[in-house]
Amino acid sequence: MNSISQDFAPPFKLIAPFFIIGGFFYIAATLAVFLFSAQDLTYMSSTVMSFTHLFLLGFVMMTIFGAMAQLVPVVLEVGHFGVELFYAIWPLLLIGTLLMVVGFLYSPAMLPYGGTVVLISMMIFVGEIFLTIKKVQKLNFVMSSVVIANTFLFFGIIFGLLMALAYAGTISIDISQMLRAHVYCVVGGYIGITIMGLSIVLVPMFTLSHSFSLIPLRVAITLLSLGVTSVIFSTLLDMEVLEYVGYFSSFLALPFYFYIIYIIYKTRPRKENDIYAISMMFAYLAMVVALCLAIVYFLFHKEEVLLASAWVLFFGFFGFMITGHIYKIIPFLVWFERFSPLVGKQKVPMLADMVPRRSSQAQVVFSGIGVVLVAFAIVLKSDALLHGGASFLFFGGVAFVRSMLYMINFK
Amino acid sequence: MGMYTKEELFQAIATVVDPEVGFNLVEMGLIYDASSDDEGNVKVTMTLSTKACPLHQMILQWVKEAVEKLPNVKDVAIELVWEPEWNITMADEHVKKALGGK
Numbered sequence: 001m002n003s004i005s006q007d008f009a010p011p012f013k014l015i016a017p018f019f020i021i022g023g024f025f026y027i028a029a030t031l032a033v034f035l036f037s038a039q040d041l042t043y044m045s046s047t048v049m050s051f052t053h054l055f056l057l058g059f060v061m062m063t064i065f066g067a068m069a070q071l072v073p074v075v076l077e078v079g080h081f082g083v084e085l086f087y088a089i090w091p092l093l094l095i096g097t098l099l100m101v102v103g104f105l106y107s108p109a110m111l112p113y114g115g116t117v118v119l120i121s122m123m124i125f126v127g128e129i130f131l132t133i134k135k136v137q138k139l140n141f142v143m144s145s146v147v148i149a150n151t152f153l154f155f156g157i158i159f160g161l162l163m164a165l166a167y168a169g170t171i172s173i174d175i176s177q178m179l180r181a182h183v184y185c186v187v188g189g190y191i192g193i194t195i196m197g198l199s200i201v202l203v204p205m206f207t208l209s210h211s212f213s214l215i216p217l218r219v220a221i222t223l224l225s226l227g228v229t230s231v232i233f234s235t236l237l238d239m240e241v242l243e244y245v246g247y248f249s250s251f252l253a254l255p256f257y258f259y260i261i262y263i264i265y266k267t268r269p270r271k272e273n274d275i276y277a278i279s280m281m282f283a284y285l286a287m288v289v290a291l292c293l294a295i296v297y298f299l300f301h302k303e304e305v306l307l308a309s310a311w312v313l314f315f316g317f318f319g320f321m322i323t324g325h326i327y328k329i330i331p332f333l334v335w336f337e338r339f340s341p342l343v344g345k346q347k348v349p350m351l352a353d354m355v356p357r358r359s360s361q362a363q364v365v366f367s368g369i370g371v372v373l374v375a376f377a378i379v380l381k382s383d384a385l386l387h388g389g390a391s392f393l394f395f396g397g398v399a400f401v402r403s404m405l406y407m408i409n410f411k
Numbered sequence: 412m413g414m415y416t417k418e419e420l421f422q423a424i425a426t427v428v429d430p431e432v433g434f435n436l437v438e439m440g441l442i443y444d445a446s447s448d449d450e451g452n453v454k455v456t457m458t459l460s461t462k463a464c465p466l467h468q469m470i471l472q473w474v475k476e477a478v479e480k481l482p483n484v485k486d487v488a489i490e491l492v493w494e495p496e497w498n499i500t501m502a503d504e505h506v507k508k509a510l511g512g513k
Contacts, residue, residue: 269499271511350433
């Protein structure tokens with residue numbers, strides 16, 4: 001038998017805290033939007049920094065780490081090196097994130113402490129993933145993308161800690177320059193490459209697509225990796241030309257990635273537009289909008305356009321990409337643990353039956369409207385629009401957590 | 412001529428449903444062949460819709476258990492193959508229609 005054993009699923013009680021905490025951070029991030037002042041929003045302002053870490057560490061990273069606990073064995077086809085380590089990762093990430101969020105808002109002296117706790121949490125994660133990868137005999141391309149992404153995460157954390165020390169006045173470095181390397185390593189190098197690599201496993205799995213070439217993905221990940229590396233070296237060597245080479249290479253990666261996703265969607269046999277498919281469509285549309293806004297920024301150098309681009313990328317692309325996958329991952333995990341032993345003995349629900357229709361739809365509608373309104377608010381510098389958008393986002397966040405708890409408690 | 416015909420074995424395996432898509436493995440076209448000898452030894456040749464299927468082991472076990480429910484079956488061997496690669500054209504017409512693949 002040509003076996004690729006997948007029997008390495010970690011227990012749901014290990015993964016559930018990542019998703020539940022991530023969901024509550026998602027709500028908290030919508031509330032943090034109320035702290036913005038549309039009139040004088042800058043990317044170095046404390047409210048923006050606090051929000052960014054609340055959203056990226058608390059929601060994005062927390063949820064990705066939980067998902068990786070389940071997906072790494074599926075992708076790597078081996079069991080975890082030490083799956084129990086995940087019990088230490090979420091509490092540390094939770095504490096570190098809270099310290100950093102509060103530190104940015106009220107007390108910069110707390111930043112190195114928060115940064116160190118986050119660093120420990122992420123080092124455990126990266127170490128566990130690398131030791132798991134070591135068990136793999138032959139790496140395929142998706143596995144290699146996991147290695148590349150986690151290498152960037154490792155360096156991203158180091159840059160982040162240096163910045164936290166500088167922010168608190170412990171060491172003296174150019175924070176704004178280091179910020180570039182930090183953001184690029186974590187957002188482009190880790191989150192970007194992780195999403196690219198895993199989506200090629202997950203999207204075809206849920207859409208039943210087959211027989212597409214992986215060459216565009218290889219090109220996309222190679223270009224994005226070169227782009228991130230180039231930006232890191234531009235920071236370290238203080239060479240502006242490398243920075244623009246990095247931006248160009250990263251932008252060039254995206255059409256290749258969009259192309260393969262387009263091919264998968266175009267040839268997908270499963271055409272039903274469930275909440276997952278709708279979330280994915282919104283996410284990819286948001287990615288295109290974020291890209292267009294970034295191009296406008298490079299042409300006209302208006303900071304509000306850059307902030308709007310980052311906003312659409314974060315809440316539009318990352319947000320919907322993650323919430324969409326939650327509607328697939330949680331029902332599977334709960335079903336696997338609660339209902340799979342009953343197969344053949346009694347009637348069991350299908351995975352789609354476990355997704356609450358109304359609250360998941362409410363989440364997509366409210367969050368979608370919120371993302372659009374806040375993007376306009378940032379560009380137009382309108383506080384009224386900003387608060388309106390944040391209100392929609394808040395209700396979207398509540399609907400998301402409500403949906404998540406419904407799926408987790410499904411009996 | 413074995414203990415069970417291919418149709419009888421397929422009928423037994425048709426009780427196994429893929430929880431993600433909601434169709435049974437036979438109508439999905441995932442079961443390529445099934446045969447048995449006079450002693451009650453059954454061999455099932457099948458595939459999965461994706462190599463990364465996290466229910467991989469479980470689905471194979473369900474197929475085995477479904478066939479073992481037939482009287483006098485002694486042993487069930489499952490051969491999981493990736494060639495030919497599964498695609499939607501292998502599914503029954505009503506499955507293709509329901510998934511929107513037509």
